[in-house]
Amino acid sequence: MFTAMVIAMLTAVTVWWLLIRQLREKPWTTQGVLPTSQDGVTSSAPKVGLWVFLAVVSSLFGLFASAYVMRMHGHGGLVSWQRLDEPSILWVNTLVLVLASGALQIARNRIDKDQLEHARAHFAAGGLLTVLFLVGQVLAWGQANANGTLGPSSPAYSFFVLLTAVHGLHLVGGLLVLGRTGVHLFSGAERSNVAVRAQIRLSVQLCTTYWHWLLLIWLGLFALLLST
């Protein structure tokens, strides 16, 4: 819970820091059009929207992690926490997700240079590696419970499945968007007009940012699982 509190405080401080310059303005003393103001919706609105969403996602996982730590240290109960041996396949899965993130970054770099046709292979690889990661996570559930003794009554196993499942569901959501972007990218994007290409470029940028962030979250979760 204190992790969540620290995250919340850091978020508040960050927001405060970002806003402090603007919050010093004395609006009753000035008239006219001030230089910091803008006109209409800026093109970065989707990026801002994604970062706001990632803040929500981070809050969700921060709270899950807090609950995990609090449950582990316990508040009384008849049975103490029995730690789980993390399945070795998680190391392979982590590598796969790193590769997925890297592949998407390469695709993004190429699309930023307007080389849409050269980005397809890496873009597709990013998606396929992510599917592989998800399959690996499901296999990890079985490997962790290889002797069949663990079930819902084991808190460590329950948390392991819960945390990986929620993380996986976020990736599944990402894959839906990735798939939609892929349809545009693979259906003659290089022949499209400037607006369509800009839209594809933006979608790939957003997907890449989302993947990197979910990779970071997974690394955090994995570290937490390994350390407990």
Place this chain on the structure above:
Amino acid sequence: MAYVAIADRDHHLHDPQTWVEKYVWSQDHKVIAIQYGSVAIGVGLVALVLSLLMRLQIGFPDTFSFITPYNYYQFVTMHGMIMVIYLLTALFLGGFGNYLIPLMCGARDMVFPYMNMLSFWVYLLSVIVLLTSFFVPGGPTGAGWTLYPPQTITGGTPGYNWGILLMLLSLAIFIVAFTMGGLNYVTTVLQARCRGMTLMRMPLSVWGIFVATILGLLAFPALLVAAIMMLLDRTIGTSFFMPALLSLGEINKTDGGSPILFQHLFWFFGHPEVYIVALPAFGIVSDLLSTHARKNIFGYRMMVWAIVAIGALSFVVWAHHMYVSGMNPYFGFFFATTTLIIAIPTAIKVYNWVLTLWRGNIQINVPNLFAIGFIFTFVHGGLTGLFLGNVTVDLPLSDTYFVIGHFHMVMGVSPVMVLFGAIYHWFPKITGRMPNEVLGRIHFWMTFLGTYAIYLPMHYLGLLGMPRRYYAYGDTQFIPGSAHAVNEAITIAAIVVATAQIIFLINVFYSLRKGKPAEANPWGATTLEWQTPEIVPKHGNWGPKLPVVYRWAYDYSVPGEDRDFIPQNEPPKPGQVVHS
């Protein structure tokens, strides 16, 4: 900076082509706001009826045979949850947030209109799922709105089988809906303000809604985490929250789970939730008071900082709801301290509202009556919060009617006063007609005096030690006969207040059809929503050109001016100080 060509429109902006697109699957923020508002008020009326049934039982026990202990706890639970989440949160953010943010910021719409539309329909789904629980075997959950385990999912508790499942599912769906809406509100404020509208020129309504949305986006995940884990405890027998229990003669399969963990998660959401409701109310009431006192808001910058400070502090006070949970006493000291600290920015706001009225040209109209009424109810509710924030005072008062009196005054009546004030204030903008003044005044006085008649005596009952959540008190020795008489009086007052809401509804429907046609800016307000080309803004809000803002939102009674207000989009006169 690169701008999307949405500013000065020469193309269609998801314009509705059919009746269905215009009024049902609408992506227009104003229609979505009305959809949100209508559903929220509708489900709020259900919660109002539930509260009346509870009061009938408490005021006149052994009289109404259809109110059983089983039903009573279901009424308590559903009343609380509906009022806090599905009415107040939805109406302030989904309703007023949707309506006001684009109009007050000078935008054509939310930045993600399609997601905004989805937000409403997912919200409606959450309401339907919740209300469905009235019709499933066992009925809705009766565990109290805090849903504390292990009681919530243990046999014997009303609705422990189907009711709680639907409640948790509904909450999860609501959070998805809120997140979609919240992303829109935050991004629109940050990215779609018109030219000249700096952050510090935004009306306080937008500031309140903006910060409350950030709180919601960060706090609702705690409820989601708790809901998911409880759902798993209930369905597949995990032990996140469930300890080993002997229930109805049988040993549960669960073991070692922590009910206190649930309480932490719940209140990590639950306390910011108070401010998710309060901050929009703070913002809106500031604008109502300033407009109807014809005076600039006192201490605008301090008001903004106070909203931000309250928002940040609201994340570090949650455990003051848990003093009696057996947590470490040092935690109690910490949380009592933070609770008292949060009173500072809150008090600053109260002083500033009063000082805004000081020597203002106060208009005694219906919106202002509700706004001024809010100051009274909020001060009373806030002061009793200081009692409960202190551990030593809270321990004897915990789970008594004092707590009910406190939180209903501070986060029930007070935000509702602002909601009514806001509805009367923006009714002409939304409908193009003026609300009936006489009916509005009757509605105000019945509501204002009636709620005092309900909640002030509850503080006295609490001091007597009368516990909350009891179906009947029988001949309990320490509860004097006079307390039962007080309970009867409270119930009668509750019926009067409920009747007043019928008058409100009559006023809304009557004024919609027969109300006096509104002028473009009937209150003489400065903010942008009153400066649209049409009285009731059309799709896209601003015609061909977006407005440009030249000043803050509170230029009222400026010396030397002909009118007692200057709209935000009115350019400065030659010779005035100009920064560009």
